[in-house]
Amino acid sequence: MIARVSLEIALRKEFDYAIPPELADRVDVGSRVQVPFGPRKVLGVVTAVAEESAQARLKPILKIIGAQTLVTARVLKLARWMADYYCCAPEIALKSILPEAVRKEAASWRERLFVTALPVQDDFPKLPKRQLEVWNIVEERREISLSELVELAETTAATVRKLEDRGLVRVAPQITERDPYANEQILPSQPLVLNAAQAKALAAVTTAMDAKQGDRALKSGTFLLHGVTGSGKTEVYLQAIATALAQGKGAIVLVPEISLTPQTVERFKSRFSHGSNHTLVAVLHSHLSAGERHDEWHKIRQGRARIVIGARSAIFAPVEPLGLIVVDEEHEHTYKQEEAPRYNARDVAIMRGQMEGAAVVLGSATPSLESYHNCQRGKFTLLELPERVDNQKMPYVRVVDMRQAARGGKGPPTFSPQLKEAITQRLEKGEQTILFLNRRGYSTALECTQCGFVATCPNCSLSLTYHRPEQKLRCHVCNHIEPVPAACPKCKNPQIRYSGLGTQKVEDTLNKLFPQARVQRMDSDLLKRKEDYRRILGDFRTGKIDILVGTQMIAKGLHFPNVTLVGIIYADMALHQPDFRAGERTFQLLTQVAGRAGRGEVEGEVFVQAFTPFHPAIQYARRHDFIGFYEQEIEFRKQLNYPPFSRVALLTLRGHNEDKVKFSAEHVRKELDKLSTENNPEPLSLALSPSAGERVAEGRVRGAFKDLNIAGPAPAPLLRAENYYRYQLMLRTTQMSKLSLALAELVNRLELPEGVTLTVDIDPTGLS
Ligand SMILES: [Zn+2]
Ligand SMILES: [Zn+2]
Numbered sequence: 181m182i183a184r185v186s187l188e189i190a191l192r193k194e195f196d197y198a199i200p201p202e203l204a205d206r207v208d209v210g211s212r213v214q215v216p217f218g219p220r221k222v223l224g225v226v227t228a229v230a231e232e233s234a235q236a237r238l239k240p241i242l243k244i245i246g247a248q249t250l251v252t253a254r255v256l257k258l259a260r261w262m263a264d265y266y267c268c269a270p271e272i273a274l275k276s277i278l279p280e281a282v283r284k285e286a287a288s289w290r291e292r293l294f295v296t297a298l299p300v301q302d303d304f305p306k307l308p309k310r311q312l313e314v315w316n317i318v319e320e321r322r323e324i325s326l327s328e329l330v331e332l333a334e335t336t337a338a339t340v341r342k343l344e345d346r347g348l349v350r351v352a353p354q355i356t357e358r359d360p361y362a363n364e365q366i367l368p369s370q371p372l373v374l375n376a377a378q379a380k381a382l383a384a385v386t387t388a389m390d391a392k393q394g395d396r397a398l399k400s401g402t403f404l405l406h407g408v409t410g411s412g413k414t415e416v417y418l419q420a421i422a423t424a425l426a427q428g429k430g431a432i433v434l435v436p437e438i439s440l441t442p443q444t445v446e447r448f449k450s451r452f453s454h455g456s457n458h459t460l461v462a463v464l465h466s467h468l469s470a471g472e473r474h475d476e477w478h479k480i481r482q483g484r485a486r487i488v489i490g491a492r493s494a495i496f497a498p499v500e501p502l503g504l505i506v507v508d509e510e511h512e513h514t515y516k517q518e519e520a521p522r523y524n525a526r527d528v529a530i531m532r533g534q535m536e537g538a539a540v541v542l543g544s545a546t547p548s549l550e551s552y553h554n555c556q557r558g559k560f561t562l563l564e565l566p567e568r569v570d571n572q573k574m575p576y577v578r579v580v581d582m583r584q585a586a587r588g589g590k591g592p593p594t595f596s597p598q599l600k601e602a603i604t605q606r607l608e609k610g611e612q613t614i615l616f617l618n619r620r621g622y623s624t625a626l627e628c629t630q631c632g633f634v635a636t637c638p639n640c641s642l643s644l645t646y647h648r649p650e651q652k653l654r655c656h657v658c659n660h661i662e663p664v665p666a667a668c669p670k671c672k673n674p675q676i677r678y679s680g681l682g683t684q685k686v687e688d689t690l691n692k693l694f695p696q697a698r699v700q701r702m703d704s705d706l707l708k709r710k711e712d713y714r715r716i717l718g719d720f721r722t723g724k725i726d727i728l729v730g731t732q733m734i735a736k737g738l739h740f741p742n743v744t745l746v747g748i749i750y751a752d753m754a755l756h757q758p759d760f761r762a763g764e765r766t767f768q769l770l771t772q773v774a775g776r777a778g779r780g781e782v783e784g785e786v787f788v789q790a791f792t793p794f795h796p797a798i799q800y801a802r803r804h805d806f807i808g809f810y811e812q813e814i815e816f817r818k819q820l821n822y823p824p825f826s827r828v829a830l831l832t833l834r835g836h837n838e839d840k841v842k843f844s845a846e847h848v849r850k851e852l853d854k855l856s857t858e859n860n861p862e863p864l865s866l867a868l869s870p871s872a873g874e875r876v877a878e879g880r881v882r883g884a885f886k887d888l889n890i891a892g893p894a895p896a897p898l899l900r901a902e903n904y905y906r907y908q909l910m911l912r913t914t915q916m917s918k919l920s921l922a923l924a925e926l927v928n929r930l931e932l933p934e935g936v937t938l939t940v941d942i943d944p945t946g947l948s
Contacts, residue, residue: 181198181199181204181207181229181230181231182196182197182198182199182229182230182231182232182233182238183196183197183198183199183207183211183213183226183228183229183230183241184196184226184227184228184229184230185197185213185215185224185225185226185227185241186224186225186227186270186271186274187215187217187222187223187224187271188222188223188224188271188274188275188283189217189222189271191269191271192269192270192271192928194227194270195215195217196233196234196235196238197213197215197238197239197240197241198238198239198240198241199229199240199241200240200241203241203243203244206244207226207229207241207244208226208229208249209226209227209228209229209249209251209253209256210225210226210249210250210251210252210253210255210256211225211226211244211245211246211249211250212224212225212226212244212245212246212249212250212251212278212283213225213226213241213242213243213244213245214241214242214243214244214245215239215241215242216239216242221242223245223283225250225251225256225274226249227256246282248481248482250278250282250283250481250498251274251277251278251498252498252500254500254532254535254536255277255496255498256274257535258277258496258528258531258532258535259273259274259276259277259496260273261531261535262521262523262528263521264917264920264921264924265916265917265920265942266520266521266522266523266920266942267829267920267921267923267924267927267940267942268520268521268522268940269520272520272521273521276493276496276517276521276523277493277496278496279464279473279474279477279493280470281470281471281473281474281477282473282474282477282478292325292326292327292353292354293325293326293327293351293352293353293354294323294324294325294326294351294352294353294354295318295323295324295325295326295329295340295349295350295351296318296322296323296349296350296351296352297318297319297321297322297323297348297349298347298348298349298350300348301347305346305348307343307346310335310339311339311342311343313333313335314329314333314335314339314340314343315343315348315349317329317332317333318343318348318349326340326351359472359475366446366449366450366453366454366458367450367454368450368451368454368455369447369450369451371415371418371419371422371451372412372415374412374415374416374419375412375567375569377407377411377564377565377566377567378412378415378416378565378569380563381403381405381416381563381564381565382416382419382420384403384561384563385403385416385420385423385504385539385541385563386420386423388401388403388539389420389423389424389427389429389503389504389538389539390427401533401534401537401538401539401540402530402533402534402539402540402542402554402559402560402561403539403540403541403542403560403561403562403563404510404542404543404544404547404551404552404554404555404560404561404562404563405541405542405543405544405563405564405565406544406545406547406552406562406563406564406565406806407543407544407545407564407565407566408545408565408566408567408568408574408775408804409545409568409771409772409775410568410569410570410572410775410779411545411565411566411567411568411569412565412569413508413543413565414447414508415569416541416565417433417506417508417541417543418447418448418451420504420506420539420541421433421448421451421452421487421504421506422451422452423503423504424503424504425452425486425487427503428501429486429501429502429503429504429538430486430487430488430499430500430501430502430503431486431487431488431499431502431503431504431505431506432487432488432490432494432495432497432499432502432504432505432506432529433448433487433488433489433490433494433505433506433508434490434491434492434494434495434505434506434507434508434515434525434526434529435489435490435491435508435509436491436508436509436512436514436515437465437466437491437492437514438514438732438733439508439509440463440465440489440490440491441717442714444489445461445463445489448461448487448489449461452487453487459479459484459485460484460485460486460487461485461487461488461489462476462477462479462480462485462487462488462489462497463476463488463489463490464476464477464488464489464490464491464493464494464497465490465491465494466491477497477498480497480498480499481498483500486499491514492514492515492517492525493525495525495528495529495532501536502532502536502538503538503539504538504539504540504541505529505532505533505538505539505540505541506540506541506543507525507526507529507540507541507542507543508543508544509543509544510526510542510543510544510547510548510551511544511546511547511548511551511768513765513945513946516943516944516945520939522939522940522941522942522944524943524945526542526551527943529542530542542560545771545772545775545806546767546768546771546772546806547806548764549764549810549813549814549817549823549824550823550824552810553814553824554824572778572779572783573778573783574778574804575746575774575775575777575778575783575784575785575786576783576784576785576786577774577785577786577788577801577802577803577804578598578785578786578787578788578802579751579788579790579793579798579799579802580596580598580599580787580788580789580790580793581790581793582596582750582789582790582791582793583791585597585789592791594681594685594686594689594749595689595693595747595749595789596787596789598787599747599787599789600693602745602747602785602787603693603694603697603727603745603747604694606726606744606745607694607696607697607726609744610723611742611743611744611745611782612720612723612725612726612727612728612740612742612743612744612745613726613727613728613743613744613745613746613747614727614728614730614734614740614743614745614746614747614773614776614777615686615690615727615728615729615730615746615747615748615749616729616730616731616734616735616746616747616748616749616773617681617682617683617686617729617730617731617748617749617750617753618731618732618753618754618769619680619681619682619683619731619750619753620645620656620682620683620684620703620704620705620731621645621646621647621654621656621682621683621684621705622645622646622647622648622678622682622684622685622688623645623646623678623679623680623681623682623685624643624645624646624679624680624681624682625643625644625678625679625680626643626644626646626653626664626665626676626677626678627676627677627678627679628668628670628671628673628675628676628677629673629675629676629677630668630671630673630675631668631670631671631673633668633669633670633671635653635662635665637655637657637658637660638660639655639657639658639660639900639901639902639903640655640657640658640660640898640900640901640902640903641898641899641900641901642655642656642657642898642901644660644662645682646664646678646682647684647705648684648685648688649684651663651664652664657898657901657902658901658902658903681749681750683701683703683729683730683731684701684705686701686729686749687699687701687729690727690729694727697726697727698724698725698726698727699725699726699727699729700716700719700720700725700727700728700729701729701730702716702728702729702730702731702733702734703730703731703733704731704733707733713733716728717738720740721740723742732769734773734776735769735772735773735776738776739779740776740779740780741779741780741781742780743776743777743778743779743780743784744777744778744780744782744783744784744785745777745784745785745786745787746773746774746776746777746784746785746786746787747786747787747789748770748773748774748786748787748788748789749789750789750790750791751766751770751788751789751790751798752766752790752791752792752795752798754766754769755792755795755797757897758897758947759897759946759947760817760820760822761945761946763795763796763797763813763816764797764813766795766797766798766801767797767800767801767809767813770788770797770798770801771801771804771806773786774786774788774801774804788801788802796809796812796813797809800812821889821912822912823943825914826887826889826912826913826914827912827913827914827916827919827942827943828910828911828912828942828943828944829910829911829912829913829916829919829920829923829940829941829942829943829944830908830909830910830911830940830941830944830947831848831892831908831909831910831911831923831938831939831940831941832896832906832907832908832938832939832941833845833848833893833906833907833908833932833936833937833938834904834905834906834907834936834937834939835904835905835933835935835936835937836903836904836905836935837905837935837936838905840933840935840936841905841906841907841936842893842905842907843933844907844932844933844936844938845892845893845907845908845909846893848893848909848930848938849890849892849893849909851926851930852890852909852911852926853890855885855888855919855922855926856885856888856890885913885915885918885919886913886914886915887912887913887914887915888911888912888913888915888919889911889912889913890909890910890911891909891910891911891912892907892908892909892910893907893908893909894907894908894909895907895908896908896947897947908947910947916942916943920942923940924940927940
């Protein structure tokens with residue numbers, strides 16, 4: 181027997197190895213193995229097992245990692261689709277589906293030595309005092325870890341071993357599981373009574389889950405649950421998961437990393453994971469230690485954990501059989517991975533749901549245009565929760581024209597008179613305020629008033645941000661740090677102006693305006709550890725903070741009943757970026773931040789400060805009108821043939837030498853132009869196309885693309901980043917699966933000059 185192995189090095193090729201007789205009954209598709217490769221030993225995954233190979237004289241597999249096959253056949257299939265669609269080497273895709281803690285040979289269960297009392301024979305020996313004390317503890321506890329016993333009895337391991345020699349105890353290694361939530365007190369929760377809209381949504385999802393694979397109902401197995409903030413989406417998820425469990429299936433719940441707070445996890449654990457079922461919910465996120473991640477993952481693989489909550493990569497969790505996938509806040513850009521494989525976990529979820537016959541629920545208060553459009557054309561089923569569960573009103577939103585506030589003064593103020601007045605009122609009433617600005621630091625540019633010099637990063641085409649607490653200038657792209665100059669480095673003028681606004685300056689201004697207020701800033705400069713995040717939120721909840729100032733970190737999922745005012749300092753900041761999604765992003769962000777106000781008894785109020793107050797993204801957000809925003813935005817996308825009317829592939833060339841990069845980009849353009857012509861030489865086999873819901877038959881397709889639009893090369897919006905020059909080409913087509921394969925083929929044969937690299941990003945979420 182031979183095994184075909186995909187190695188952990190990106191060669192876009194698989195290799196055959198002989199299966200030695202002693203491993204014959206343990207090697208299977210999905211096994212992780214160690215094999216010889218040249219002089220090295222390399223890890224890989226078995227992708228097929230066969231009788232014989234075309235190759236002669238095969239080297240043998242050296243060993244198997246793990247007791248079980250680590251990659252299930254279904255997840256293997258998903259990885260293969262991902263490699264095809266996202267145009268990356270299959271080895272890279274395969275690698276990304278297993279957490280590093282599982283892939284590595286060294287990682288394993290933690291074993292500790294345990295001391296167990298053995299049945300006492302007739303004549304109990306007379307023991308020295310020390311040994312007797314130790315024995316008494318062991319007898320009482322029946323079983324205790326050696327380290328705990330040594331500590332408790334104030335003794336040494338040697339003394340314990342003496343008891344072992346006398347046949348009174350056994351000392352042996354046992355597995356102890358690392359449970360990141362071991363110290364949390366989880367109180368069971370009961371299903372809540374659903375309102376009519378929630379009940380209708382749940383019924384639609386469970387009907388699809390009842391359908392057997394291949395049933396017609398499954399074709400519409402993807403749902404978009406559009407519900408305003410506070411409309412009770414999570415309760416629908418929880419009850420749908422209960423249905424999956426009742427059917428003997430499991431569920432995966434994806435949550436953006438930033439929303440994966442202890443409170444979120446607790447809601448799922450309280451419903452399903454307590455008492456004898458405490459392993460039922462597994463959590464996968466980046467804050468786990470390698471050991472914890474290993475244990476959580478294996479609990480899933482062994483079927484002891486049936487519900488997985490996690491960020492992006494949890495979509496590859498080996499839940500089997502899978503009944504339901506939930507993607508909460510499906511519009512979030514953090515579902516997209518920014519390095520190879522550049523997948524979007526939401527789209528992978530839809531594909532996995534189709535492959536495994538699982539229902540997929542995408543939830544959002546501000547759905548992506550792509551998902552809502554898919555509902556409009558019947559590919560997804562739209563489910564709506566139009567009201568807040570507690571019948572609270574949506575907060576009242578006022579837009580403040582900052583052009584007026586800026587008139588007459590020296591530049592725009594941080595706070596308009598209206599917002600200042602509103603904050604004063606809250607402080608008087610003892611209510612809380614959240615202020616939002618999506619920019620860290622103190623000021624975003626340091627400018628000479630005489631010669632116009634601006635301090636820029638030596639590695640990036642970007643101005644440096646002034647950080648006041650440490651008196652440093654920092655680059656937010658490459659993290660370059662330099663001291664603040666005392667005078668202009670060019671003309672020696674000591675008058676240097678700080679312009680542009682960051683959270684530190686907002687905090688500073690607040691302290692001056694409201695010296696009596698307790699102000700706390702919350703952004704990634706301040707929060708180095710997750711305890712800080714918990715502590716600040718705890719202080720805010722218990723009323724020890726009056727005003728919380730922060731970046732997008734405070735935009736999501738936080739419920740504070742005493743917050744009656746939300747201020748958005750600079751709403752149109754993201755609007756001026758060169759990205760066709762700028763309007764959509766602004767609308768989503770404003771809606772989310774506004775949703776933080778009025779989650780308690782008192783109605784909330786939101787002040788949106790803007791320099792372009794009549795921009796549609798701001799006006800529709802003010803009226804809480806998603807449909808209105810969708811209709812005008814979709815028209816704009818249609819006219820310019822942007823997604824969802826086409827799909828985008830972004831090709832970026834980068835290197836230290838700008839001329840070489842530019843020249844290479846022009847060469848790539850010529851190669852791409854050939855794809856548009858009739859004589860496209862390479863036969864293509866089509867893969868599945870995601871979120872479109874249709875299966876395209878595998879086949880040999882020859883010829884040109886119907887609708888390939890190529891733009892560029894052009895310098896990237898940020899031409900230079902971390903000392904690399906970047907040029908981009910943007911491709912648009914409706915036949916993305918076909919284009920991905922053509923691009924993979926192109927990448928393989930393309931010869932780029934030394935020092936220039938090309939990356940392909942399918943369905944990019946941003947241009948940068
Ligand atoms: Zn100067
Ligand atoms: Zn930089």
